[in-house]
Amino acid sequence: xxxxxxxxxxxxxxxxxxxxxxxxxxxxxxxxxxxxxxxxxxxxxxxxxxxxxxxxxxxxxxxxxxxxxxxxxxxxxxxxxxxxxxxxxxxxxxxxxxxxxxxxxxxxxxxxxxxxxxxxxxxxxxxxxxxxxxxxxxxxxxxxxxxxxxxxxxxxxxxxxxxxxxxxxxxxxxxxxxxxxxxxxxxxxxxxxxxxxxxxxxxxxxxxxxxxxxxxxxxxxxxxxxxxxxxxxxxxxxxxxxxxxxxxxxxxxxxxxxxxxxxxxxxxxxxxxxxxx
Amino acid sequence: xxxxxxxxxxxxxxxxxxxxxxxxxxxxxxxxxxxxxxxxxxxxxxxxxxxxxxxxxxxxxxxxxxxxxxxxxxxxxxxxxxxxxxxxxxxxxxxxxxxxxxxxxxxxxxxxxxxxxxxxxxxxxxxxxxxxxxxxxxxxxxxxxxxxxxxxxxxxxxxxxxxxxxxxxxxxxxxxxxxxxxxxxxxxxxxxxxxxxxxxxxxxxxxxxxxxxxxxxxxxxxxxxxxxxxxxxxxxxxxxxxxxxxxxxxxxxxxxxxxxxxxxxxxxxxxxxxxxxxxxxxxxxxxxxxxxxxxxxxxxxxxxxxxxxxxxxxxxxxxxxxxxxxxxxxxxxxxxxxxxxxxxxxxxxxxxxxxxxxxxxxxxxxxxxxxxxxxxxxxxxxxxxxxxxxxxxxxxxxxxxxxxxxxxxxxxxxxxxxxxxxxxxxxxxxxxxxxxxxx
Numbered sequence: 256x257x258x259x260x261x262x263x264x265x266x267x268x269x270x271x272x273x274x275x276x277x278x279x280x281x282x283x284x285x286x287x288x289x290x291x292x293x294x295x296x297x298x299x300x301x302x303x304x305x306x307x308x309x310x311x312x313x314x315x316x317x318x319x320x321x322x323x324x325x326x327x328x329x330x331x332x333x334x335x336x337x338x339x340x341x342x343x344x345x346x347x348x349x350x351x352x353x354x355x356x357x358x359x360x361x362x363x364x365x366x367x368x369x370x371x372x373x374x375x376x377x378x379x380x381x382x383x384x385x386x387x388x389x390x391x392x393x394x395x396x397x398x399x400x401x402x403x404x405x406x407x408x409x410x411x412x413x414x415x416x417x418x419x420x421x422x423x424x425x426x427x428x429x430x431x432x433x434x435x436x437x438x439x440x441x442x443x444x445x446x447x448x449x450x451x452x453x454x455x456x457x458x459x460x461x462x463x464x465x466x467x468x469x470x471x472x473x474x475x476x477x478x479x480x481x482x483x484x485x486x487x488x489x490x491x492x493x494x495x496x497x498x499x500x501x502x503x504x505x506x507x508x509x510x511x512x513x514x515x516x517x518x519x520x521x522x523x524x525x526x527x528x529x530x531x532x
Numbered sequence: 533x534x535x536x537x538x539x540x541x542x543x544x545x546x547x548x549x550x551x552x553x554x555x556x557x558x559x560x561x562x563x564x565x566x567x568x569x570x571x572x573x574x575x576x577x578x579x580x581x582x583x584x585x586x587x588x589x590x591x592x593x594x595x596x597x598x599x600x601x602x603x604x605x606x607x608x609x610x611x612x613x614x615x616x617x618x619x620x621x622x623x624x625x626x627x628x629x630x631x632x633x634x635x636x637x638x639x640x641x642x643x644x645x646x647x648x649x650x651x652x653x654x655x656x657x658x659x660x661x662x663x664x665x666x667x668x669x670x671x672x673x674x675x676x677x678x679x680x681x682x683x684x685x686x687x688x689x690x691x692x693x694x695x696x697x698x699x700x701x702x703x704x705x706x707x708x709x710x711x712x713x714x715x716x717x718x719x720x721x722x723x724x725x726x727x728x729x730x731x732x733x734x735x736x737x738x739x740x741x742x743x744x745x746x747x748x749x750x751x752x753x754x755x756x757x758x759x760x761x762x763x764x765x766x767x768x769x770x771x772x773x774x775x776x777x778x779x780x781x782x783x784x785x786x787x788x789x790x791x792x793x794x795x796x797x798x799x800x801x802x803x804x805x806x807x808x809x810x811x812x813x814x815x816x817x818x819x820x821x822x823x824x825x826x827x828x829x830x831x832x833x834x835x836x837x838x839x840x841x842x843x844x845x846x847x848x849x850x851x852x853x854x855x856x857x858x859x860x861x862x863x864x865x866x867x868x869x870x871x872x873x874x875x876x877x878x879x880x881x882x883x884x885x886x887x888x889x890x891x892x893x894x895x896x897x898x899x900x901x902x903x904x905x906x907x908x909x910x911x912x913x914x915x916x917x918x919x920x921x922x923x924x925x926x927x928x929x930x931x932x933x934x935x936x937x938x939x940x941x942x943x944x945x946x947x948x949x950x951x952x953x954x955x956x957x958x959x960x961x962x963x964x965x966x967x968x969x970x971x
Contacts (some may be wrong), residue, residue, distance in 0.1 A: 264634070
């Protein structure tokens with residue numbers, strides 16, 4: 256008697272590039288859902304303000320930057336009111352930097368499960384990013400409010416906004432794949448993440464406009480994928496008339512490159528997670 | 533001919549130990565990279581003394597519906613094999629073809645979150661174990677009833693007693709419904725009553741027609757549940773076959789004596805977050821583990837362990853098991869007055885159990901140790917902690933030179949009298965004489 260439709264699994268050492276098993280990922284979609292759900296639940300259960308933090312973090316940062324950089328230091332903002340200028344960038348940036356912090360620790364946090372039970376390990380960084388998307392969404396609602404409050408009417412470019420949100424999510428995932436897998440092998444990574452995000456922030460046009468960067472450096476500048484994300488957000492939402500297409504293109508290409516490299520590295524390290532964690 | 537449910541061919545798993553494994557810090561890796569810029573990571577691994585084959589050349593088949601027991605002492609590769617079949621870790625070489633959904637009862641409570649309620653943990657843990665949410669919902673009541681936590685199901689599990697926690701964790705795992713099940717019997721948890729329930733549940737599962745790979749130290753479970761037994765020794769298959777035969781040869785021949793064991797590194801020592809074993813030894817009273825042990829030698833079993841939880845309600849017991857797999861005794865520190873009823877601070881402890889001479893029978897014996905919390909909850913058991921032979925003592929044999937039966941061989945006070953001799957003249961010679969045969 257054969258088992259009807261029994262899935263056949265071949266267990267063997269994997270070498271080099273092993274394709275991502277999308278069917279396996281799909282079969283575990285409920286686990287992904289439960290991990291996101293418990294992540295959110297735990298996060299909000301342990302804090303008194305709960306989901307308010309999703310808004311407070313970028314909002315308070317926006318106020319501080321507006322006072323010190325916008326008012327006192329008079330940092331240019333391409334003719335847009337500084338608070339809305341900086342908040343537009345802070346929404347995707349806060350999502351990104353939080354994603355790096357949580358996902359770099361995500362595999363370690365699930366150590367007990369990883370060493371005992373099989374499931375596609377990719378689910379762990381994906382769920383960390385996805386849980387952050389909820390905060391991202393909440394902060395975004397406030398962003399729309401602020402944009403309208405300042406009387407800014409988005410141009411038709413606003414239809415591209417979902418694309419840039421996707422780019423933000425994919426960029427966060429791509430970098431997280433590297434950091435989470437690296438942190439299993441080298442525990443130093445978690446200490447470098449705060450420094451990394453700080454430097455990264457200055458390399459991204461958040462508190463200043465990309466127009467401050469000389470045109471001939473834009474290709475190089477765009478190697479930072481978050482530069483493209485922020486640029487895209489400002490362009491599609493605030494109707495900035497001079498988006499730097501070289502930044503957008505280079506950033507998008509860079510994101511894909513990091514993602515593919517990250518998937519490869521993650522898959523390669525995945526084989527040893529249970530032995531090393 | 534049917535296709536086997538599991539078909540393993542030359543499975544092998546190599547671990548890096550010691551120095552090779554310590555490349556956890558970027559600084560060392562960078563420094564290494566500077567020193568040897570062109571050396572590849574995978575070179576010369578076979579000749580490296582810092583690697584260990586936990587499993588090697590392991591080939592076997594398991595037919596659908598077959599219950600196969602895996603026996604062997606600690607470190608023989610049983611857990612590694614199960615981990616490979618569960619896909620937790622990858623083999624270094626060889627392959628296994630697995631037909632059917634695999635569930636594993638290797639660990640309970642992995643993925644439990646203290647701040648989530650019992651209900652939420654059941655859902656999450658079920659998903660981690662690969663159950664569909666519809667399946668979990670369908671079995672939810674059954675799981676909760678099995679764990680006996682109905683009243684607290686909406687309470688965060690951090691408020692559970694450790695017994696309730698373990699029961700719920702086990703219940704989720706035990707209600708999976710895969711075609712192939714991997715079971716490690718050592719995870720029977722909780723107090724004695726619940727442990728019995730766990731073992732009964734595992735037996736039920738094993739008898740339900742599923743394909744089961746069963747790791748256990750309990751030879752009577754193996755004999756009663758398994759169709760076939762695979763005996764692993766130092767990572768290799770030593771024998772495959774009929775349970776009675778393989779178990780018998782395993783028990784008779786596999787043990788070499790092991791009178792002392794020591795683990796220097798606390799993080800690597802056997803145990804868990806509550807307690808870890810530092811050392812164990814058996815020796816004649818006042819002697820060393822190398823001295824001769826016979827039935828007339830008073831013995832000391834010494835166990836050193838780290839209690840890792842401060843103010844722990846810790847208790848322990850030492851079990852002695854003979855070569856017929858009979859528990860000779862289960863000793864507890866009932867006469868130890870100083871620590872009785874007191875919480876144990878975190879630290880290294882040493883317990884010594886004194887066994888009088890003239891109690892045990894000769895033959896091979898094994899020492900197990902079990903630690904528990906709150907009088908009933910087992911937190912850690914170590915099987916095969918020590919293995920030693922007790923030699924016979926000719927002086928204690930008197931007139932009998934044959935096989936001496938029994939789990940113990942005590943010397944009881946004894947009295948023999950000649951009540952009425954047949955020969956009157958002989959009676960006069962020995963009148964009043966009695967014989968005392970005590971040691």
